[in-house]
Each structure stands twice: as C-alpha cells, then as structure tokens.
Amino acid sequence: MSSYLDYKPDQTPGGWRKILYLNWPLAFLLAAVASAGFLMLYSVAGGRVGTWAEPQMERFAVGFVAMIALAFTPVWFWRSISVAAYVTCLGLLLAVDIIGHNAMGAQRWLDLGPIKLQPSEVTKIALVLVLAAYYDWLDMNKVSRPLWVLIPVVLILLPTALVVVQPDLGTSIMLVAGGGIMMFVAGVSLWYFAAVIAFVGGLVFAVLESRGTGWQLLHDYQYRRIDTFLDPTSDPLGAGYNITQAQIALGSGGWSGRGFMQGTQSRLNFLPEKHTDFIFTTLAEEFGFVGSITLLGLYALVIAFCIYSAMTNRDRFASLLTLGIGGTFFLYFAVNMGMVMGLTPVVGVPLPMVSYGGTQLMILLMAFGLVQSAHVNRPR
Amino acid sequence: MKKSARDIHDSTRSIHRRALMLGAIQGAVVATLGWRLKTMQLDRADEFRLLSDGNSIKMRLLPPARGLIHDRNGLVIAGNEANYRATITREEAGDPALVIERLRRLVPMTDTAVAALLAEIDKRSAITPVIVADRLTWDQFASIAVNAPALPGITPESGLSRSYPRAGDFAHVLGYVGPVSDYDLSKIENPDPVLMLPEFQLGKLGVEAKLEQALRGKAGSRRVEVNSAGREMRELERIEGQQGATVQMTLDAGLQNFAIQRLGEESAAAVVLDVRTGDILASASAPTFDPNLFVRGISSADYKALMEHDHRPLADKTVQGVYPPGSTFKMVTLLAGLESGLVDSRSHFYCPGHTTVAGRRFHCWSRSGHGSVGPVDSLERSCDVFFYELAQKIGIDRIAEMARRMGIGVRPDLPMSAIAEGIAPDREWKRARHGQEWQIGDSINASIGQGYVLASPLQLAVMTARVATGLEVAPRLIRAIDGVALPDPVFPAxxxxxxxxxxxxxxxxxxxxxxxxxxxxxxxxxxxxRMAGKTGTSQVRNITAAERARGVIRNDQLPWNRRDHALFVCYAPFEAPRYVVSVVVEHGGGGSSVAAPVARDILLYALAGGLPPLDAYPPGQRDEIREMLARMRLAPSPVAQAGGGRARA
Structure with a gap:
C-alpha cells in the first residue's frame, strides 16, 4: 500500500498556491450548469426567487466553497479514510432502514436534529472512494482474478441491498452502475462485463418469454408493473401521464423554445415534479433545442474534463477517483435525460446540479472537491 | 511498500485505455441523447406543439343575455337579474363535507339538501364545478367571498337569470323559462351548444317558448388557457355574444294588471283587443301563478298545489279554454240569417216562451215568453225562441260558415302555447267527429251558442271586433322586435x-x-x-223536463262546478269602435250580473287609460264602484324604463 510518502511535497503546490492549480475550467463549468438550474428554478416557481432558486443558490455557494476547501486537502487523506467512510455509510443506511424519516413513501432521510442526512447520496461517493482505494492497493495482475473480483462485487452489493429495501430503485441502479464503472476503469477483464450483460440479458429474455407459458417466472401483476415501467405511455392517465406530459413539453420547445417563463406545460402544472426530476423538460420547453443541447454539451464537457484530468494523473487512486466521480455524474444526467425523453424507464434520478435539492447539490460539489484535490495534488 | 515505476506505468496505461473506452461509451450515450433531442425538438416539434396547445387551450362559451320583453309602453315585463351563487370543485375543496359544513354557517342548508349535494359532488368529476348554493342574497354572496380562505374549492359566481317583475300578471302569455332538459334537447335538431351549459335557461311555454330563437341571442366564446386541473389561468381571446332581441308586446301592463285584479279569485278570463290594429292589450287568465317559481325550480308542494287547484291556475283560459258561447253567439246566428236573405231587419218571430220541434220542446230563458220579437229585440232581450225559429229557417251550415268568418273554429295565429281552435259545428263536422247525422235539435242548440259550439274568450273578442268593424280583424301579440315595429295591419272587409x-x-x-x-x-x-255588448249564460248541464216542471234550480244552490258559465262581450265607443272586451267567468252564474260588470270596468280602464272614472257609471252604482276600486290591490304605477317612455303616468 502506498502512502503519503510517495508524494514529493516539493513537486506539488503547497499552501495558498494550490488555488492557482485548481481545475478552474471544471469549476466554471459546474457553476455554469448550476446557473442554468437557478434560472429554471426561478422560472418554474412562476418568477419567484424565494421558492427554490434562492435556497438552491445558498447551498451552491456553501457547496462551492466546500469544493475549494476540499481541493486543499491532500488526496491521500481520502484514500486512508475510504474504508472508514464506507463502513460509516453502511451503518447510516442501516439506521435509515430502521428509524429513517419517511419522504414520499420511501425512507431515505436520517433526521439528526438540525440536519437531515440522506446517506444514500453520500454512499455513492463512499463507494467510489473505497473501490478506488481497493484497486489502488490491489496488485495490477490480480485485478481480474475471480476472488479479487468478488470482493468489489460484495462491496457494491452491500449498500445496494440496503438502498433497495428503502425502497429507492434509482439510487440502487446508480450504485451498481457506478461500481461497475469503477471496476471497468480499474481494468477488470471485459469478459466479466460481457458475462454479466449476457446473464442479465438472458434473464430478462427468459422472464419476458416465459410470460403466458406454463413456466411463467413472475406473477401477472408483476408483468403489468414491468409493462408500465418499460413503456409508461401504455398507461397514459396513470404512470404514463408524467412521461407523456414531459415529452409534450420537451418536443413543443422546438428550435428556440417558447421563451423564458413562457412554457405552458410547466406554468400550467401539466408537468410533474417540475422543480426536481423533470426540470429538464421545462428548460427544453422554454429554451428549445438550442437550450437543451447547450446543457447537454456542458455536461459532456464536465465528463471530458474529468477524463482528461484522470488520464494526466499518474497516481492510480486519484485517477480512479476522478473517473468514478465523473462516471457517477454522467450516470445522473444520462439516466435523467433519458427518462424525460422516453429512452429509459422512469426512475427517480435528479438532473445533477440543476434539480432542486440541497443534499444532492452539496454532495456533488464536495465530490468534485475530491476531483479537484486529485487534480491539484497530482504527482508531477 | 513503494510502487515500482513499472507498476505505475502499467497502471497508467491500463487506466488510459479504459478511460478512453469509457469516454467513448459516454460520448456515444451523449450523442444518442443529442440525437433524441433533435428528433423530438426539431423533427417532431409541430406535433408536440399541437398536443401542448390542446392541453392548455380550451374554448368556453359565453351564454348570451336573454332578450328583454317589454309591454307596449316599454315597461320590462320579462328581464334578467343577477343570480349570485356558489360552486364547489372537489379537487380544490379536498374534503367537500367539511367545507360545506363551514358554508352552512353562512348560508342555511337543510340536512337532506347537504346529503343530496354531497352525493352529486361525488358523482361529478373532481374538477367539475357543482352548484352548492343558488340565489344567494348579496350579503350571503359577500360573506362567502370574504371567507374564501376558509372555504377552499368554493367559488362565488354571478350569472343572469330570468325574472318576471310583474309576477303573475303575464304568466300565461309569456310563459316562463327553465333549465334545459334532456327532453328539450331530444326535440331539437342540432341543438345550439350553448344549451349544454348547465345554467342555461330555455323558454318552456308561451311567448318565451315560441320566440325562443329571437330571445336567445347568439353565444359568444372565449379562448382560455387552462392549467392541468382545468382551472382557467388567463383569457386569450374573447368574442362577445349577442343579447337576444328585445320583444315588445302589444300588451299594456297597467290594463293587464287591472284585468287580473278585477277577475280576482274567480276562475275567469278576459281579453281586450284594439280593433284598429288587432293588438291584444290584455289577456288575463285568473287565477294566475308566479312564473318566477318555475325559473327558480318550483317545489313539489307548490307544484302540486297549482296542479290540484280546481280553478286550474296553470291553464291560459283566454286561448286554451273553450266554452259554449251561449247568447254571445247570437250575433253570428242573426248575421247568418240576415245575410242569407231569408229574413230581413223587419222579420219578426213570436215567442211564447218555448217552441216545439220534432216532438221536443225547446225553452226560452224567459218562461213567459217575449211575444213578437224582431232582430234588434232578439239581441236586446236575448230571446232564444227567435233564434230557434231562425235556425230552422236558414240551417246549420249558414250558421257555421258565419261563425268561421267571425273567427270561431279558426285557430288564431299567435305565439302562445296550446291555442284552442274552438268548434263551429256543421253537418260534415258531426259526421266526421261523431259519425252521426245532424239533427234539427243540434241546429236549435247551436243557434244560441250551446250544444257543440265552443269558443275561447279570445275568439269571442275577435268575433265582437269583427261585428263592430265589419273588418276581418286578426289579433296580434307582438308589436316590435329589436325596436323594429311590425307594420300596422290593414284588415280586409x-x-x-x-x-x-x-x-x-x-x-x-x-x-x-x-x-x-x-x-x-x-x-x-x-x-x-257609449258601450255595446252582449250577455251570455251557458249551461254546463242538461236541465231535464222534470226539473223544469219543478222549477229550474238556481245557480247559487248548485255546486260551483255545475253552475252556468257567465259570458260577456262588448265594445266601445259605439260610434267609433276602439276597444273590445270579452269576459268569461267559469261557473259564474249569469252573464249580465257577473260577467258584464267586470267587462265594463276593464273596458273603462282601456278607454280612460287608467282607473275607470266614476262619472262613467250610472249614478246609483258609483258608491259601490268606488269601494270596489279602493279594495283592488293594483300593482304600483308602472315606472317608465329606459328606451320605453310610457304614454301615460
């Protein structure tokens, strides 16, 4: 296991000079994405700042300062506490399952007096940390050996199981996919991935094919749930209402949109959850293709900067951490956008940095603080 | 343990490779998302734009204000009043029962009404407004508006509702409006969509029904933007509707009110015609009813009382009621005789009090007889035997033909409901109707307006007008529509x-x-x-020979519904006829004693343009008349309305 001794302090910027070595383009990108969020939150609140935009800005300010502060911390510190962080998160998840605060029919919050903690959000980052540390520690040659593959799989499935029972399908999928990205970039043999894909594909095929035959694998009502999950438009007044209205909003934006605060779908309440999971549809309706492709471009640039930062970092832990956080960020916006466009099933995943939600916003900014830390403290 | 340079190199290479692969996959996903955005927002934008507008833009009808109905002097006799009401929407109310419980502190409601209301709210969709309270006073309306925060889902609204300021005076002529029923819709082809509005009112009877098209007006429309709950957010476009036409009637509100009041509690009808134009100045049917009850939704108790009343207040006796005209028919028989050439003004018949035809004895009302009677005497003293003899001479067909020329047995063309045709019987009619041959006795009965002859009070008035003028006077009820006066008719001789x-x-x-x-x-x-007239007393029962031998039972000893009808027709001034009045008092007794005084008072009101002047009465009757007039509860002196202007105060 490597230690902080590996770093050559004289080669890494120290003290306040670190601020010059921050990944400033990435910071500005994040600020730009968040600004788009403020604008949309102002719009969906019907032109009121106080409802959503102002609290969101305050949290962004706090989160942004936290990100800079984290950039000053040495990245090896995070490697050394990664296992502790992971175990703490498991404990918190367990606590939520037992005494958690009920929100929207699911237990996700832990009420700790003045603050409400949503451990599943932190867990995504802790999982990235622990896997980065694991693969940093693990001998490169053992990465694809079955036993050494099993360990990260268990590390992923433990928190996933605790989140699934909350129940929070969206976060569970994010955990599995995030963990998968970590294993992928760590260099686990592609055969494992092929096997998993083949197995899951085969299972889905079998489940769907067995329907109506003598060896049907699920109950009829479960199939109906799957139907609605896969194709919400088959139930346009029930589960499909949201997604149908979202697509109408998105499509009706056209080239340049209906104009700021002019979107009828959102202003007249046809859109569900318009300040959280479906906020992208309001942006698409009011700013059209120009606006939505611009936001997509900003997200893509964030990912590109993460990949570039990771590839230019010779420290394995830092690279894996950067790729993992970038990958998690990617999963957020890809699943959210895919959902509102009708490409993926509806799962509760917010649009990162844009959807209203303090915990999510601050944790993402702090995660990028880790990316900044990895960037600033990279071995030179 | 320190990592070797080789390890670091391997690690970096591996991460490079995988990072690039990951980047490629992520790039592909981003490209897919971008492509999807392009197809949805650029290629299919029009389709989604259409769906979006369909979501949020709705057409709403603006019900037109119903046309006003004026009397001949511009006084509003059917108008529109603001109707304050409150509606509830389940979606916004949350718990309708709780909200209504709070509302009951402001507006009294019975438990059964609340139960029915809750059932109704439950039945309708969550966003459909249901009327919780109707016809609120301004104070109640204001208190609901003030307490709005405590009454979620309750919306105070104001609409227009028909009102009849003269209450019962015009109930029979104008009819009334009411909510559109499924039955109404079933009768109309391509119903105007405005009829589907829940609060819309449709003419049900009388002029309101007959002139429905003119009175209804044209609906306007609004294009509104609604939110997902169906609530209107703003108005995009508004096309005002057109109020229905103002209809001016020939009726005179003052005269109508006087006639109704003069008929009083009797089951009776009175018609006043202006013989120069045929204008119906008054068409009174008593007792009357308040049409406003029907507009507001009449209670079943009130409706039952009206239905079971033996004086039939709901029937318009002026045009729907047909009566044996009795002696008022004698002008017809006389004119038929004179026109036949078989008798002339010097012809006389002898009246011994009865005559015997085909073995049957027909009595004159005067048992002692009138002696030798000429044409003028025959009307003056109303000798029946004169007409028995005359009828035998000229035959029924001449009488029936003259009756039709006088308007009896001919349906008047008026915008009123269920107008009766009456009967001017002849041989052919009896054959068709009863399958029997005409008997001479039928002629004798018909000659004095009994037997098969039937006429409505309006027809008697028309008959009198035609005798008075020698012209084919036809009644009319509408004077002007939307300020355009109908041309004054020119009646042929x-x-x-x-x-x-x-x-x-x-x-x-x-x-x-x-x-x-x-x-x-x-x-x-x-x-x-100077006034000319004719009395009529028509039997509604047969007087048997035995009864006649004992002495005919007097009317006041008979039950009400077996008594004779009292009729009277008259016109004045004699030299230059202007007004005709016909009066029928059902089971009133004698035409001279019961119907004639009523007719004279109404005629005097028409002549004087106000309360009858006492100096028009014979001196001995003036005290009695003064007292009677003082007892009458006339409507307050009508106030001139804008655009009208009354001829007299």
Missing part, C-alpha cells in the same frame, strides 16, 4: 252587408242602452264612450 251589421250592432247597443236590455245595469253613461 268581411264582405258582409253594412246594413245587416248595423242591425247586429243596434241590437248590441240595445242590450246596454235599450229600455229592456239584459245588461242595461252595466252600461256606460258617458256619451262619448
């Missing part, structure tokens, strides 16, 4: 010999002013208003 008409008129004059006229008591003494 009836084609009767003027000399013969003069005989009939002289007879009617003698009834009032002759030495032994049957209605001399009800004459007018002002010479310029």
């Amino acid at each position: 009836l084609g009767l010999d003027e000399g013969n008409l003069k005989v009939a008129r002289a007879g009617m004059d003698a009834v009032m002013n002759g030495g032994s006229g049957t209605a001399a008591k009800a004459r007018i003494v002002r010479p310029e208003w």
Whole structure:
C-alpha cells in the first residue's frame, strides 16, 4: 500500500498556491450548469426567487466553497479514510432502514436534529472512494482474478441491498452502475462485463418469454408493473401521464423554445415534479433545442474534463477517483435525460446540479472537491 | 511498500485505455441523447406543439343575455337579474363535507339538501364545478367571498337569470323559462351548444317558448388557457355574444294588471283587443301563478298545489279554454240569417216562451215568453225562441260558415302555447267527429251558442271586433322586435252587408242602452264612450223536463262546478269602435250580473287609460264602484324604463 510518502511535497503546490492549480475550467463549468438550474428554478416557481432558486443558490455557494476547501486537502487523506467512510455509510443506511424519516413513501432521510442526512447520496461517493482505494492497493495482475473480483462485487452489493429495501430503485441502479464503472476503469477483464450483460440479458429474455407459458417466472401483476415501467405511455392517465406530459413539453420547445417563463406545460402544472426530476423538460420547453443541447454539451464537457484530468494523473487512486466521480455524474444526467425523453424507464434520478435539492447539490460539489484535490495534488 | 515505476506505468496505461473506452461509451450515450433531442425538438416539434396547445387551450362559451320583453309602453315585463351563487370543485375543496359544513354557517342548508349535494359532488368529476348554493342574497354572496380562505374549492359566481317583475300578471302569455332538459334537447335538431351549459335557461311555454330563437341571442366564446386541473389561468381571446332581441308586446301592463285584479279569485278570463290594429292589450287568465317559481325550480308542494287547484291556475283560459258561447253567439246566428236573405231587419218571430220541434220542446230563458220579437229585440232581450225559429229557417251550415268568418273554429295565429281552435259545428263536422247525422235539435242548440259550439274568450273578442268593424280583424301579440315595429295591419272587409251589421250592432247597443236590455245595469253613461255588448249564460248541464216542471234550480244552490258559465262581450265607443272586451267567468252564474260588470270596468280602464272614472257609471252604482276600486290591490304605477317612455303616468 502506498502512502503519503510517495508524494514529493516539493513537486506539488503547497499552501495558498494550490488555488492557482485548481481545475478552474471544471469549476466554471459546474457553476455554469448550476446557473442554468437557478434560472429554471426561478422560472418554474412562476418568477419567484424565494421558492427554490434562492435556497438552491445558498447551498451552491456553501457547496462551492466546500469544493475549494476540499481541493486543499491532500488526496491521500481520502484514500486512508475510504474504508472508514464506507463502513460509516453502511451503518447510516442501516439506521435509515430502521428509524429513517419517511419522504414520499420511501425512507431515505436520517433526521439528526438540525440536519437531515440522506446517506444514500453520500454512499455513492463512499463507494467510489473505497473501490478506488481497493484497486489502488490491489496488485495490477490480480485485478481480474475471480476472488479479487468478488470482493468489489460484495462491496457494491452491500449498500445496494440496503438502498433497495428503502425502497429507492434509482439510487440502487446508480450504485451498481457506478461500481461497475469503477471496476471497468480499474481494468477488470471485459469478459466479466460481457458475462454479466449476457446473464442479465438472458434473464430478462427468459422472464419476458416465459410470460403466458406454463413456466411463467413472475406473477401477472408483476408483468403489468414491468409493462408500465418499460413503456409508461401504455398507461397514459396513470404512470404514463408524467412521461407523456414531459415529452409534450420537451418536443413543443422546438428550435428556440417558447421563451423564458413562457412554457405552458410547466406554468400550467401539466408537468410533474417540475422543480426536481423533470426540470429538464421545462428548460427544453422554454429554451428549445438550442437550450437543451447547450446543457447537454456542458455536461459532456464536465465528463471530458474529468477524463482528461484522470488520464494526466499518474497516481492510480486519484485517477480512479476522478473517473468514478465523473462516471457517477454522467450516470445522473444520462439516466435523467433519458427518462424525460422516453429512452429509459422512469426512475427517480435528479438532473445533477440543476434539480432542486440541497443534499444532492452539496454532495456533488464536495465530490468534485475530491476531483479537484486529485487534480491539484497530482504527482508531477 | 513503494510502487515500482513499472507498476505505475502499467497502471497508467491500463487506466488510459479504459478511460478512453469509457469516454467513448459516454460520448456515444451523449450523442444518442443529442440525437433524441433533435428528433423530438426539431423533427417532431409541430406535433408536440399541437398536443401542448390542446392541453392548455380550451374554448368556453359565453351564454348570451336573454332578450328583454317589454309591454307596449316599454315597461320590462320579462328581464334578467343577477343570480349570485356558489360552486364547489372537489379537487380544490379536498374534503367537500367539511367545507360545506363551514358554508352552512353562512348560508342555511337543510340536512337532506347537504346529503343530496354531497352525493352529486361525488358523482361529478373532481374538477367539475357543482352548484352548492343558488340565489344567494348579496350579503350571503359577500360573506362567502370574504371567507374564501376558509372555504377552499368554493367559488362565488354571478350569472343572469330570468325574472318576471310583474309576477303573475303575464304568466300565461309569456310563459316562463327553465333549465334545459334532456327532453328539450331530444326535440331539437342540432341543438345550439350553448344549451349544454348547465345554467342555461330555455323558454318552456308561451311567448318565451315560441320566440325562443329571437330571445336567445347568439353565444359568444372565449379562448382560455387552462392549467392541468382545468382551472382557467388567463383569457386569450374573447368574442362577445349577442343579447337576444328585445320583444315588445302589444300588451299594456297597467290594463293587464287591472284585468287580473278585477277577475280576482274567480276562475275567469278576459281579453281586450284594439280593433284598429288587432293588438291584444290584455289577456288575463285568473287565477294566475308566479312564473318566477318555475325559473327558480318550483317545489313539489307548490307544484302540486297549482296542479290540484280546481280553478286550474296553470291553464291560459283566454286561448286554451273553450266554452259554449251561449247568447254571445247570437250575433253570428242573426248575421247568418240576415245575410242569407231569408229574413230581413223587419222579420219578426213570436215567442211564447218555448217552441216545439220534432216532438221536443225547446225553452226560452224567459218562461213567459217575449211575444213578437224582431232582430234588434232578439239581441236586446236575448230571446232564444227567435233564434230557434231562425235556425230552422236558414240551417246549420249558414250558421257555421258565419261563425268561421267571425273567427270561431279558426285557430288564431299567435305565439302562445296550446291555442284552442274552438268548434263551429256543421253537418260534415258531426259526421266526421261523431259519425252521426245532424239533427234539427243540434241546429236549435247551436243557434244560441250551446250544444257543440265552443269558443275561447279570445275568439269571442275577435268575433265582437269583427261585428263592430265589419273588418276581418286578426289579433296580434307582438308589436316590435329589436325596436323594429311590425307594420300596422290593414284588415280586409268581411264582405258582409253594412246594413245587416248595423242591425247586429243596434241590437248590441240595445242590450246596454235599450229600455229592456239584459245588461242595461252595466252600461256606460258617458256619451262619448257609449258601450255595446252582449250577455251570455251557458249551461254546463242538461236541465231535464222534470226539473223544469219543478222549477229550474238556481245557480247559487248548485255546486260551483255545475253552475252556468257567465259570458260577456262588448265594445266601445259605439260610434267609433276602439276597444273590445270579452269576459268569461267559469261557473259564474249569469252573464249580465257577473260577467258584464267586470267587462265594463276593464273596458273603462282601456278607454280612460287608467282607473275607470266614476262619472262613467250610472249614478246609483258609483258608491259601490268606488269601494270596489279602493279594495283592488293594483300593482304600483308602472315606472317608465329606459328606451320605453310610457304614454301615460
């Protein structure tokens, strides 16, 4: 296991000079994405700042300062506490399952007096940390050996199981996919991935094919749930209402949109959850293709900067951490956008940095603080 | 343990490779998302734009204000009043029962009404407004508005509702409006969509029903933006509707009110015609009812009371009621005789009090007989035997033909409901109707307006107007629509010999002013208003020979519904006829004693343009008349309305 001794302090910027070595383009990108969020939150609140935009800005300010502060911390510190962080998160998840605060029919919050903690959000980052540390520690040659593959799989499935029972399908999928990205970039043999894909594909095929035959694998009502999950438009007044209205909003934006605060779908309440999971549809309706492709471009640039930062970092832990956080960020916006466009099933995943939600916003900014830390403290 | 340079190199290479692969996959996903955005927002934008507008833009109808109905002097007799009401929407109310419980502190509601309301709210969709309270007072309306925060889902609204300020006076002529029923819709082809509005009112009877198209107006429309709950957010476009046409009636509100009041508690009808134009100045049917009850939704108790009343307040007796005209028919028989050439003004018949035809004895009302009776006397003293003899001479067909020329047995063309045709019977009619041959006895009965002859009070008024003028006077009810006056009619001559008409008129004059006229008591003494008339008393039962032998039972000893109808027709001034009045008092007794005084009072009101002046009455009757007029509860002196302007105060 490597230690902080590996770093050559004289080669890494120290003290306040670190601020010059921050990944400033990435910071500005994040600020730009968040600004788009403020604008949309102002719009969906019907032109009121106080409802959503102002609290969101305050949290962004706090989160942004936290990100800079984290950039000053040495990245090896995070490697050394990664296992502790992971175990703490498991404990918190367990606590939520037992005494958690009920929100929207699911237990996700832990009420700790003045603050409400949503451990599943932190867990995504802790999982990235622990896997980065694991693969940093693990001998490169053992990465694809079955036993050494099993360990990260268990590390992923433990928190996933605790989140699934909350129940929070969206976060569970994010955990599995995030963990998968970590294993992928760590260099686990592609055969494992092929096997998993083949197995899951085969299972889905079998489940769907067995329907109506003598060896049907699920109950009829479960199939109906799957139907609605896969194709919400088959139930346009029930589960499909949201997604149908979202697509109408998105499509009706056209080239340049209906104009700021002019979107009828959102202003007249046809859109569900318009300040959280479906906020992208309001942006698409009011700013059209120009606006939505611009936001997509900003997200893509964030990912590109993460990949570039990771590839230019010779420290394995830092690279894996950067790729993992970038990958998690990617999963957020890809699943959210895919959902509102009708490409993926509806799962509760917010649009990162844009959807209203303090915990999510601050944790993402702090995660990028880790990316900044990895960037600033990279071995030179 | 320190990592070797080689390890670091391997690690970096591996991460490079995988990072690039990951980047490629992520790039592909981003490209897919971008492509999807392009297809949805650029290629299919129009389709989604259409769906979006369909979501949020709705057309709403603006119900037109119903046209006003004026009397001949511009007084509003059917108008629109603001109706304050409150509606509830389940979606916004949350718990309707709780909200209504709070509302009950402001607006009294019975438990059963609340239960019915809750059931109704439950039945409707969550966003459909249901009327919780109707016809609120302004104070109640204001208190609901003030307490709005405590009453979620309750919306105070104001709409227009029909109102009849003269209450019962015009109930029978104008009819009333009511909510559109499924039955109404089933009768209309391509119903106007405005009829589907829940609060819309449709003419149900009378002028309101007959002139529905003119009165309804044209609906306007609004294009509104609604939110997902269906609530209107803003108005995009507004096309105002067109109020229905203002209809001016020929009726005179003052005269109508006087006629209704004068008929009083009797089951009776009175019609006043202006003979120059045929204008119906008054068409009174008593007792009457308040049409406002029907507009507001009549209670079943009130409706039952109206239905079961033996004086039939709901029926318009002026045009729907048909009665044996009795002696008022004698002008028809007389004119038929004179026109036939078989008798002339000098012909006389002898009346011994009865005559025997085909073995049957027919009595004159005067048991002692009238002696030798000429045409003028025959009307003055209303000798029945004269007409028995005359009818035998000229035959029924001439009488029936004359009756039709006078308007009896002919349906008047008026915008009123269920107008009766009456019957002017002849041989053919009896064959068709009863499959029997005409008997001579039928002719004798018909000659004095009994038997098969039936006429409505309006038809009797028309008959009188035609006798008075010699013209084919036709009644009319509408004077102007939307300020455009209907042209005054020019009536063709009836084609009767003027000399013969003069005989009939002289007879009617003698009834009032002759030495032994049957209605001399009800004459007018002002010479310029000299009045001519004819009494009628029509039997509604057969008087058997046995009863006649014992002595005919007097009317006041019979139950009400077996008594004779009292009829009277008259016109004035005699020299230059202007107004005709016909009065029928059902089971009133004698035409001279019951119907004639009523007719004279109404005629005087028309002549004077106000309360009858006492100096028009014979001196001995003036105290009695003064007292009677003082007792009448007339409507307050009508106030001139904008655009109207009354001829008299």
